[in-house]
Amino acid sequence: MSKQPVAVVGVGQTRHVAARQDVSIAGLVREAAVRALEDAELGWSDIDAVVIGKAPDFFEGVMMPELYLAEALGAVGKPMLRVHTAGSVGGSTALVASNLVAAGVHGTVLTVAFEKQSESNAMWGLSLPIPFQQPLTAGAGGFFAPHVRAYMRRTGAPDTVGSLVAFKDRRNALKNPYAHLHEHDLTLEKVQSSPMLWDPIRYSETCPSSDGACALVLTGERGAARAPRPPAWVHGGAMRSEPTIFAGKDYVSPQAGRDCAADVYRQAGVTDPRGQIDAVEMYVPFSWYEPMWLENLGFADEGEGWKLVEAGVTEMDGDLPVNPSGGVLSSNPIGASGMIRFAEAALQVRGLAGEHQIHGARRALGHAYGGGAQFFSMWLVGSERPDH
Amino acid sequence: MSGTDHLDAPTGLRDVAVVAFAQSSHTRRTDQLSEVELLMPVLHDVLKQTGLTANRIGFTCSGSSDYLAGRAFSFTMALDGVGAWPPISESHVEMDGAWALYEAWVKLQTGEADTALVYSYGKSSPGSVRDVLTRQLDPYTLAPLWPDSVALAALQARALIDAGHTDERRLAETAVRSRRAATANPHAQLRGSADVEELLRQPYEVEPLRRHDCPPISDGAAAVILAAGDSARALHVNPAWIRGIDHRIEAHQPGVRDLTESPSTRLAATAAGAFDAPFDAAELHAPFTAQEIVLRRALDLGDGVPVNPSGGPLAANPVMAAGLIRIGEAAALIHRGEARRVLAHATSGPCLQQNLVAVLEGAAGTEGGAR
Numbered sequence: 001m002s003k004q005p006v007a008v009v010g011v012g013q014t015r016h017v018a019a020r021q022d023v024s025i026a027g028l029v030r031e032a033a034v035r036a037l038e039d040a041e042l043g044w045s046d047i048d049a050v051v052i053g054k055a056p057d058f059f060e061g062v063m064m065p066e067l068y069l070a071e072a073l074g075a076v077g078k079p080m081l082r083v084h085t086a087g088s089v090g091g092s093t094a095l096v097a098s099n100l101v102a103a104g105v106h107g108t109v110l111t112v113a114f115e116k117q118s119e120s121n122a123m124w125g126l127s128l129p130i131p132f133q134q135p136l137t138a139g140a141g142g143f144f145a146p147h148v149r150a151y152m153r154r155t156g157a158p159d160t161v162g163s164l165v166a167f168k169d170r171r172n173a174l175k176n177p178y179a180h181l182h183e184h185d186l187t188l189e190k191v192q193s194s195p196m197l198w199d200p201i202r203y204s205e206t207c208p209s210s211d212g213a214c215a216l217v218l219t220g221e222r223g224a225a226r227a228p229r230p231p232a233w234v235h236g237g238a239m240r241s242e243p244t245i246f247a248g249k250d251y252v253s254p255q256a257g258r259d260c261a262a263d264v265y266r267q268a269g270v271t272d273p274r275g276q277i278d279a280v281e282m283y284v285p286f287s288w289y290e291p292m293w294l295e296n297l298g299f300a301d302e303g304e305g306w307k308l309v310e311a312g313v314t315e316m317d318g319d320l321p322v323n324p325s326g327g328v329l330s331s332n333p334i335g336a337s338g339m340i341r342f343a344e345a346a347l348q349v350r351g352l353a354g355e356h357q358i359h360g361a362r363r364a365l366g367h368a369y370g371g372g373a374q375f376f377s378m379w380l381v382g383s384e385r386p387d388h
Numbered sequence: 389m390s391g392t393d394h395l396d397a398p399t400g401l402r403d404v405a406v407v408a409f410a411q412s413s414h415t416r417r418t419d420q421l422s423e424v425e426l427l428m429p430v431l432h433d434v435l436k437q438t439g440l441t442a443n444r445i446g447f448t449c450s451g452s453s454d455y456l457a458g459r460a461f462s463f464t465m466a467l468d469g470v471g472a473w474p475p476i477s478e479s480h481v482e483m484d485g486a487w488a489l490y491e492a493w494v495k496l497q498t499g500e501a502d503t504a505l506v507y508s509y510g511k512s513s514p515g516s517v518r519d520v521l522t523r524q525l526d527p528y529t530l531a532p533l534w535p536d537s538v539a540l541a542a543l544q545a546r547a548l549i550d551a552g553h554t555d556e557r558r559l560a561e562t563a564v565r566s567r568r569a570a571t572a573n574p575h576a577q578l579r580g581s582a583d584v585e586e587l588l589r590q591p592y593e594v595e596p597l598r599r600h601d602c603p604p605i606s607d608g609a610a611a612v613i614l615a616a617g618d619s620a621r622a623l624h625v626n627p628a629w630i631r632g633i634d635h636r637i638e639a640h641q642p643g644v645r646d647l648t649e650s651p652s653t654r655l656a657a658t659a660a661g662a663f664d665a666p667f668d669a670a671e672l673h674a675p676f677t678a679q680e681i682v683l684r685r686a687l688d689l690g691d692g693v694p695v696n697p698s699g700g701p702l703a704a705n706p707v708m709a710a711g712l713i714r715i716g717e718a719a720a721l722i723h724r725g726e727a728r729r730v731l732a733h734a735t736s737g738p739c740l741q742q743n744l745v746a747v748l749e750g751a752a753g754t755e756g757g758a759r
Contacts, residue, residue, distance in 0.1 A: 055460075057482065067640055080742065082487075103401075
């Protein structure tokens with residue numbers, strides 16, 4: 001059984017902000033969807049199915065909101081699927097949509113992911129109440145801080161590495177008109193002296209809470225041939241999950257992340273990720289996750305990730321640019337954050353990333369993770385049609 | 389990664405079958421069980437039927453709702469129960485398990501996996517499910533009015549009666565038939581029924597619906613194993629082949645829909661090839677008696693086709709699992725040799741807003757046959 005090639009021919013996103021009080025939830029998702037259709041120069045009638053994803057329904061207080069969004073997304077009379085795989089959901093949603101095309105079930109699919117976090121308080125939404133969890137952690141930062149500390153202890157990385165990542169991503173975001181945070185006056189010193197939230201994670205090393213949506217139009221070979229702008233071809237995509245808590249779990253470098261990357265590289269024929277991949281859009285909600293994922297994804301040897309950060313390798317002009325868009329540290333509508341990574345990777349290989357374009361990017365990795373560092377979704381996109 | 393099964397020339401789709409089905413004994417409340425504890429025996433059952441273990445399954449997909457669970461990311465607890473170690477290829481839909489099965493079917497179609505585990509579960513007992521389901525509605529114009537699921541179903545029943553498509557007696561007959569059929573189903577919650585005259589003497593719940601027209605409130609779980617081609621033949625002597633599967637959604641606002649019709653069911657059934665040949669039976673996800681009438685009309689199912697021999701959702705309605713159970717019950721009829729071609733249907737949303745149709749077929753030379 002051979003899969004059909006899948007191409008990204010439309011990308012759309014909203015300008016991510018703290019609160020979009022001017023639009024309803026339907027207005028928000030439709031804005032991203034319309035931009036993706038415009039990019040592809042397609043209309044609603046060209047879409048065969050809609051796949052939508054978001055993180056927990058409690059964030060907006062709407063149960064299964066896809067039911068109410070059917071009309072806004074032009075899905076009436078069509079198949080509509082709703083994916084929820086925690087923080088990785090934006091990536092997973094794109095992969096479910098991609099599989100519909102790869103399997104030959106549909107010709108052209110619209111996929112959308114969103115979060116309108118201003119409808120609630122995401123930090124407390126992420127802090128599970130008794131009886132589900134003891135009240136030991138406040139928000140995702142409280143959960144992940146000990147794992148960052150474990151990484152620092154394991155590798156001997158200096159305390160400043162996290163601030164370098166945060167400063168880089170926030171500077172990159174200045175080149176991305178869709179990014180939520182545009183901190184023109186930020187300095188490295190300001191990052192390093194910002195309040196400590198969850199030791200060792202400081203305020204400026206933490207993702208914001210955003211309202212935003214992202215949409216992609218995926219199609220096959222014929223659709224790609226008709227597309228007005230260069231497509232991004234899907235060279236590989238995979239999801240992996242592991243349990244939240246178990247004896248022997250490596251929170252610093254989860255096996256599911258390693259396995260997921262290995263599967264994607266195998267599909268894409270990548271044997272040397274550092275050498276063969278030109279740009280990475282990595283899910284880094286807390287700055288220290290950049291060096292951690294560099295190791296988990298095979299871009300650096302174990303214990304060496306922080307050295308790439310220190311050496312400037314992941315800067316916009318480094319030889320492995322990570323998060324040229326500014327990443328999750330600069331925009332975080334949680335349910336959409338994974339799809340934004342996938343979309344930004346596609347924009348890079350299409351040569352359409354604007355001011356944050358990495359010159360000559362031919363292969364880019366989009367990465368997302370969620371839950372207790374247990375759900376992973378990734379895709380590798382390229383400017384050339386895959387030859388297998 | 390692909391198996392040795394043949395490619396089906398006209399459509400390019402692989403032959404995929406249901407090879408195992410398990411469900412809980414659905415009950416009104418399971419205060420002593422978490423969702424995971426409710427699910428675990430069902431997972432063990434379905435895996436044991438095939439001799440597979442979680443890490444030998446190619447793809448896993450589940451369906452559940454955080455709003456029923458009362459906490460965010462509730463599905464992660466279930467995944468811990470599955471035992472996703474070493475890490476597995478896995479996904480989750482915030483939908484009835486029938487749509488998780490659809491996602492798994494698509495995954496098998498890509499050739500990236502040959503087997504899939506699908507499960508779903510829901511506990512309606514911890515809260516008031518009638519109130520909880522109002523949170524599904526348009527948050528700006530409908531949800532603030534808190535119209536509950538029974539009230540919306542009553543609007544649909546009223547429209548159907550006013551259009552002359554049914555009457556209260558026929559609705560009561562549907563309830564009696566379903567719950568008496570359930571006496572043969574050890575997993576059903578309501579088994580047996582008083583006669584029609586007795587039911588029609590009862591007061592209205594929400595006019596024109598009486599208590600018997602409404603589904604029971606249920607806690608329950610279900611699981612299915614899918615397999616492609618030769619893998620399916622190796623796992624079951626009589627696989628229930630999915631000859632077609634499709635799902636469609638309608639507009640959300642009940643006011644812009646004709647509630648006596650189900651065009652999304654009709655579209656899905658057409659795409660799934662439901663009208664190509666007659667059915668021996670149908671399992672319809674119609675939680676309210678009047679909705680069975682709507683679906684029978686959309687699916688051209690005459691009185692000659694047995695509907696819901698399991699008792700259907702009127703006998704047990706674990707929200708998020710009841711649709712997957714329809715597919716499982718349809719497959720079980722084929723597994724047991726009691727039917728050769730069965731239609732399975734699942735629904736989601738108020739007044740049958742979203743519908744899925746699957747056509748399942750058994751042995752007797754049907755492989756590569758009608759589709």
